[in-house]
Amino acid sequence: MGDKALELLNVTKVYRMGDSVVHALKGVSLEIFAGEMVSIMGPSGCGKSTLLHIAGCLDKPTSGIVRIGGKDVMSLDDGQLARIRNRHIGFVFQSFNLLPHESALNNVIVPIQYSGLSRKQGLEAAKKALRAVGLGDRMHHRPNELSGGQRQRVAIARAIVNEPTIILADEPTGALDWQSGREVMGILQELNRQGRTIVVVTHDRDIARYAQRIVELKDGKVVADRKIDSVIVPAHELERAQRDAQVKPGLQICVKCNFANRPQAKFCSNCGFSLHVTPRQSSTIMRRMLGLMITCPHCRTDNRPFAKYCINCGEPMENALKAG
Numbered sequence: 301m302g303d304k305a306l307e308l309l310n311v312t313k314v315y316r317m318g319d320s321v322v323h324a325l326k327g328v329s330l331e332i333f334a335g336e337m338v339s340i341m342g343p344s345g346c347g348k349s350t351l352l353h354i355a356g357c358l359d360k361p362t363s364g365i366v367r368i369g370g371k372d373v374m375s376l377d378d379g380q381l382a383r384i385r386n387r388h389i390g391f392v393f394q395s396f397n398l399l400p401h402e403s404a405l406n407n408v409i410v411p412i413q414y415s416g417l418s419r420k421q422g423l424e425a426a427k428k429a430l431r432a433v434g435l436g437d438r439m440h441h442r443p444n445e446l447s448g449g450q451r452q453r454v455a456i457a458r459a460i461v462n463e464p465t466i467i468l469a470d471e472p473t474g475a476l477d478w479q480s481g482r483e484v485m486g487i488l489q490e491l492n493r494q495g496r497t498i499v500v501v502t503h504d505r506d507i508a509r510y511a512q513r514i515v516e517l518k519d520g521k522v523v524a525d526r527k528i529d530s531v532i533v534p535a536h537e538l539e540r541a542q543r544d545a546q547v548k549p550g551l552q553i554c555v556k557c558n559f560a561n562r563p564q565a566k567f568c569s570n571c572g573f574s575l576h577v578t579p580r581q582s583s584t585i586m587r588r589m590l591g592l593m594i595t596c597p598h599c600r601t602d603n604r605p606f607a608k609y610c611i612n613c614g615e616p617m618e619n620a621l622k623a624g
């Protein structure tokens with residue numbers, strides 16, 4: 301095997317909230333090599349997202365060692381971690397995908413604005429990333445003018461725009477129908493063929509099988525790790541999916557769950573979230589996707605970007621997004 305892209309050694313994570321203690325990871329050791337495509341699979345609540353956030357430096361473990369590209373990241377401060385994320389890691393999430401009022405191009409360019417490139421270089425990089433996910437002809441479409449699969453492709457373009465070596469995807473097909481999910485896995489396979497290391501977290505066995513290796517997590521521990529013959533999405537199917545994508549006009553995309561709602565809807569019919577997005581909410585979404593700290597609306601304490609509850613007052617951090 302070649303170089304190690306990502307290494308976790310005996311990683312634990314304990315969440316404490318008042319009197320309750322959750323042992324989300326109980327000593328996970330995992331090596332992921334450069335150029336691999338790996339699925340991390342397991343039931344809801346077994347620690348998959350926690351693992352991915354720690355592997356991507358969005359959160360710190362309680363104990364253990366994390367190495368990215370051979371470099372120990374445990375002793376780095378938040379600023380140094382932000383730089384590692386920006387340069388080496390691209391994130392794709394099930395939700396909090398896109399800024400609803402911005403074009404695909406403007407969504408993809410966001411991470412570039414923090415990397416010191418000029419606007420012109422940024423535009424070129426964003427166009428290149430959109431072409432790489434097969435959206436060369438949809439750059440000026442807004443999320444509500446794109447199909448579900450195409451919206452997730454924009455999110456993937458945003459994840460690769462800084463040319464990271466590792467892509468971490470948390471349930472990337474969770475909000476998609478079967479065919480769009482398959483299309484997204486096909487795109488990830490293509491990016492893997494081009495040399496990127498890809499880690500996909502999923503609770504869905506069929507989705508896990510698009511990778512070359514499946515790591516199974518149960519109750520905060522690795523219980524299986526094996527190579528498989530991956531299911532391959534043929535190129536002609538991806539092209540056809542691209543051509544046939546039908547988009548009903550005027551749909552409203554929920555920023556929380558990515559569901560497409562009727563044009564008149566005020567609240568998402570899937571998750572109940574408000575469909576009217578304020579600038580403050582947009583800023584929270586942006587901070588999350590850039591891996592920056594988000595502010596608790598209740599006590600104003602800064603929290604890690606994907607914290608579920610405020611570390612100071614215990615309020616659900618979802619309120620940071622609700623607070624318009």
Ligand code: ADP
Pocket residue numbers: 315316317322323324342343344345346347348349350351606607608609
């Ligand atoms: P999965 O992604 O596999 O569904 P998670 O990693 O999200 O699992 O969660 C693992 C466990 O840790 C769950 O019991 C969850 O409730 C808990 N947990 C996750 N994040 C937090 C947090 N920020 N604060 C408190 N508990 C958390």
Ligand code: MG
Pocket residue numbers: 348349350
């Ligand atoms: Mg999860």
